[in-house]
Amino acid sequence: MLVAVVAEGAGGWLREVDPAGAPAGPPRRVADLATAIAEREAADAPRWIWSSTTEIYPWLLRAGVRVARCHDLELTEALLLGHAGRWGEPRSLAAAHARLIGAPVPADPRPRMAQPPGFAQGALFEAGGVAGGGAGTGGAGADETPPSAVIAVHADQVARIAGTAHPGRFRLLVASESAGALIAVEMGHAGLPWRADIHDDLLRELLGPPQPVGPPKRLAELSAQVNAAFGTHGLHPDSPAEVLRAFARAGIDVPNTRAWVLRRVDHPAVPPLLEFKELYRIWTAHGRAWREAWVSGGRFRPEYVPGGVVSGRWATRGGGALQVPKVVRRAVVADPGWRFVVADAGQLEPRVLAAVSGDARLAAAGGAGDLYAALAADSFGGDRATAKVALLGAMYGQTGGNAVPALAVLRQRYPTAFAYVESAARTGEAGGLVRSWLGRTCPPPATAGRQAGLEPAEESGPADSRGGASGRARGRFTRNFVIQATAAEWALVLLATLRTALVGMRAELVLFVHDEVGVHCPVQEAERVAAAVRTGAARAGEMMFGDTAVRFPLDVSIVECYADA
DNA sequence: TCCGTGTGCGCC
DNA sequence: AAAGGGCGCACACGGA
Incomplete structure (x- = not known):
């Protein structure tokens, strides 16, 4: 059974809906929505249809109410818009309802920064104007009694899902996306157990004792070592510009100061510099300030x-x-x-490739405990490392370097799997859309491929099909999308x-x-x-x-x- | 002083 | 010739 729900203050409206999305009973106004949902959940645990799990479920959890299943209209709307190639259109309930009735479509609200407890409910959950301030709707037609917008949009979504390429798969996608939204809120509610005392010990062990002023002892020492090695004073090791200049003065030309680049540089400043980067990271990103902001009551939330x-x-x-x-x-x-x-x-990802491509030979390897070892035994003379590099290269779009001969082996031995990712890449390069196994669709080039910024007047379409840098980048993106999204x-x-x-x-x-x-x-x-x-x-x-x-x-x-x- | 962008690294 | 996908976050930097 399905029940559409909309909140209105501490109360709200409920109405039964049949599987096709049509109303299957009268709308019911309740003064205490959380209790009403809890009672119905205990009775037969229906699938709740609501606009946004993120908005309503924290409030229910705080009231002690958990639900088993829901249909999240906003997340579903985003999936359906994407499937239709309409990426980026507003996906709120209000927007979906406006599209349905031909009214002006409101923009989505900006994502808020944080949600303080007791965040206002009410108008959040119903499409603009439909709730009409609750009691004041008496004179309106019955069709506009809440939760009419929820029901209308849900019915429309059910119909649109039926029109997708693989409706059964898409239904699973919608159900899992909605379940994921419930789980995300529950996980935020529960929090991850976090021991502040151990965290403190850890920070002290790694960074040394905190200083009254400035960075902890170990960081200060490393900073001094870097300065000594460069013959500088006051150089900040976290400043890429300063470090680049210092290397240049030492006659060393490096393109940037990334760790994997510096690791190949022979200079006494490099070891303390690398250690500084690692520890500085922990100090700034996961130190005490981080803990005070995100850990409370022994839980990371x-x-x-x-x-x-x-x-x-x-x-x-x-x-x-x-x-x-x-x-x-x-x-x-x-x-x-x-x-x-x-x-x-x-x-996971190579196994997904084996499953979605239907490559029998790769699937056989994927039946083993160690896919790479099976792949190596089957086609790479037992060389597991090469087999792994080849498969990862195929999924990420690597076409050069050491992987070239291995990729050729892969192409020859697993043509079906190879063709699957190659096809996704070609579609992406040509400006097309690719989908995951369940039907999640990648964004079009106008949204996704903006990086290179070389796009002239022609916006989307096969502008890059002849192989510009941004076209190839999008090919790598779509090649990986079909795997990563399915995983x-x-x-x-x-x-x-x-x-x-x-x-x-x-x-x-x-x-x-x-x-x-x-x-x-x-x-x-x-x-x-x-x-x-x-x-x-x-x-x-x-x-x-x-x-x-x-x-x-x-x-x-x-x-x-x-x-x- | 404020704020957008770039850099670099954490994770998968 | 080489060529790697997706993020979040904090800092430095530099222009307004």
């Missing part, structure tokens, strides 16, 4: 943004939760008597499946980094959680690709500290 990346990967708004340096993960420690179950999907879908399906499996346990999802999930649970539940995550991975493969030889093995560990995973 970033804000996740599902679908924040065009490929469908999540992003974060503040806190950098997807880039916590490995050394800093020592501060992520389970509560007493609890554990982390951390699962990492190994070799993101697999991870999302796994996450949604796992979430359902955890219902009834005390276990909580607390971590999701592209192809890695983490669950915080009592030690007694750890084995059950580990089994659930393995089952989830197998289910995700089946739900996405049906009967395929490709396996998606997980590396699962049960640890007290995230750094040990």
Whole structure:
């Protein structure tokens, strides 16, 4: 069953909807929306249709209400607009409804910086003007009684989904995207356990004791060593311009000061410079200031943004939760008597390539525990490293360097898989659109390929098909998109499946980094959680690709500290 | 002083 | 000749 919902102050409106999207009962006004949703959830757990999980669900969670399923109209609208090649059009409920009735389409509101507790609800959830201020709508036609806009847009989306290239897959995409939105809010609500005392010890160990003024001791020492090596005073090692000038004075010409460039430079300033860069990074990006901003009550609470990346990967708004340096993960420690179950999907992207391309030979390799080893045994004379470079090169668009002979082997031995990524690249170079397995669509060149900025008067279209730099860049982008976006879908399906499996346990999802999930649970539940995550991975493969030889093995560990995973 | 851009590195 | 995809974040820099 489906129930459309719209908030209005602390209350709201509910109305049953049938699978085709038509109203299946009268609209019902409730004074206490959270309680009404909780009661209905306990009764038969319908799929809730609402404008935006990000807006409504934090408020429900704070009221102690969890839901099993939803249909997020905004996220779905974005997926459908993208599928139709209309990237960038407003996707709010108000905009979708305006398009539907031929009214002027309002722009999407700017993403807010942060959401303080008790953020106003009300007008957020209904299309502009439709709610009409609640009680005042008595004189309007019945069709405009809330949640009429929610119902109308949902019905329209159901119809548009049916018109996509693979409706069954697209439905799975919409369901997992919506589930991901629920999970993102729940993860932000739960937070990642974070031990401030260990974090402090770690910072002191790496950076030395804090100084009354300026950087910690170790950083000051390294800075002095760099200056001594250059014969300078007051040079700031984090200033690329100053470092470049210093190298130039020493007769060393480097294009930039990136670590991998400096590593090949023979000069006494290089070792302390490299160490400085590494530690300075930790001090500025994950030091005390960071912790005071993002860690509270023993939990790191970033804000996740599902679908924040065009490929469908999540992003974060503040806190950098997807880039916590490995050394800093020592501060992520389970509560007493609890554990982390951390699962990492190994070799996910090459396995996805094997599955989506339907290359039987590559799929056979993908049925093994180590895909690269199987690939090496099959076609590279047992040379695993070369096999890996070749496959990664094919997926990222590398065509030169050491990988050339290996790529030729790949092309000859796995022509179907090779053709899959080559086709995606050619489509992108010609200005076309490519899609993930479930139907997420890449942005058009006007949006995505702006980097090189060489575009003359002709905007989109096959302007670059003859091979300009920006055309090739877009080819690499679309080549990778079909893989990365499908891998993101697999991870999302796994996450949604796992979430359902955890219902009834005390276990909580607390971590999701592209192809890695983490669950915080009592030690007694750890084995059950580990089994659930393995089952989830197998289910995700089946739900996405049906009967395929490709396996998606997980590396699962049960640890007290995230750094040990 | 403010703010947009560039640089460089963290993660996958 | 070589040629790598996607992000977030903090700082330095430089123009307004």
